[in-house]
Amino acid sequence: xKRLSExxxxxxxxxxxxxxxxxxxxxxxxxxxxxxxxxxxLVAAGLLSVYAEAGRLPPRVPGIDPAPExxxxxxxxxxxxxxxxxxQKGTPLGGQTLSGADAARVSSGLGGEHDDLLxxxxxxxxxxxxxxRHVLLPSLLATRSQSLRRALLPVLGERGxxxxxxxxxxxxxxxxxxxxxxxxxxxPVDGKRDKASRAYVELLQRTMASLADGKEPPERLLPxxxxxxxxxxxxxxxxxxxxxxxPEPEEQALKPWHRLLTAASEKLRLRQRLIEELTT
Numbered sequence: 001x002k003r004l005s006e007x008x009x010x011x012x013x014x015x016x017x018x019x020x021x022x023x024x025x026x027x028x029x030x031x032x033x034x035x036x037x038x039x040x041x042l043v044a045a046g047l048l049s050v051y052a053e054a055g056r057l058p059p060r061v062p063g064i065d066p067a068p069e070x071x072x073x074x075x076x077x078x079x080x081x082x083x084x085x086x087x088q089k090g091t092p093l094g095g096q097t098l099s100g101a102d103a104a105r106v107s108s109g110l111g112g113e114h115d116d117l118l119x120x121x122x123x124x125x126x127x128x129x130x131x132x133r134h135v136l137l138p139s140l141l142a143t144r145s146q147s148l149r150r151a152l153l154p155v156l157g158e159r160g161x162x163x164x165x166x167x168x169x170x171x172x173x174x175x176x177x178x179x180x181x182x183x184x185x186x187x188p189v190d191g192k193r194d195k196a197s198r199a200y201v202e203l204l205q206r207t208m209a210s211l212a213d214g215k216e217p218p219e220r221l222l223p224x225x226x227x228x229x230x231x232x233x234x235x236x237x238x239x240x241x242x243x244x245x246x247p248e249p250e251e252q253a254l255k256p257w258h259r260l261l262t263a264a265s266e267k268l269r270l271r272q273r274l275i276e277e278l279t280t
Contacts, residue, residue: 131157
């Protein structure tokens with residue numbers, strides 16, 4: 001634009017018309033200018049004005065390296081669907097107060113009705129040398145639960161660790177060392193777990209016996225229904241599921257205990273499906 005100002009001040013009769021210097025890299029526009037000096041000047045002014053407003057290069061930003069190639073195979077689509085079902089938000093259990101592990105589940109930040117099954121599910125993935133499919137990573141990286149973070153680390157894959165660089169809420173992946181985490185609660189030894197599983201089956205038998213007699217289940221039995229579905233031994237799941245009643249009439253479906261039993265049976269079925277997918 002400085003050159004244009006010089007021509008305007010000196011007059012078109014006194015100056016040449018190399019208005020487009022090589023530094024502008026638009027010398028080919030010279031051929032578009034009319035022969036008449038005054039018209040040539042005005043057209044050049046318009047071209048340079050547009051060039052100054054719209055012809056700027058965008059600022060350069062550092063490039064982002066792509067995610068490294070994955071070293072572990074992904075879990076199957078069927079397993080991913082089961083994990084997605086665990087993350088689905090459920091309706092509140094009418095009249096039921098969350099306590100203990102159930103309250104901790106809600107504070108994980110995921111809010112899925114069955115996301116308390118995720119640590120077991122992720123441990124199964126890790127034991128088989130599998131990783132999560134990429135579509136699951138954003139939802140799971142958002143967790144605030146330390147136990148779930150511990151379970152996630154071995155199955156995030158290269159893409160999960162790569163994504164953690166770009167979201168401050170996921171940066172825990174970059175700073176957390178699995179060996180530095182607080183010790184995980186010890187898993188019950190087989191004998192104790194078998195005993196607890198048998199006790200859960202007996203609990204279900206007593207609950208269903210009450211229903212068979214046309215009575216509502218004793219309230220003292222209900223608090224153990226959901227935690228038991230999460231923790232019983234895998235080889236007891238089939239037997240436990242066989243005890244759940246068929247769908248009840250609509251008026252019973254509105255009862256708080258009915259919603260509780262439904263949630264427990266859903267939890268058991270999700271565990272059963274996951275174990276079948278990862279062991280066959």
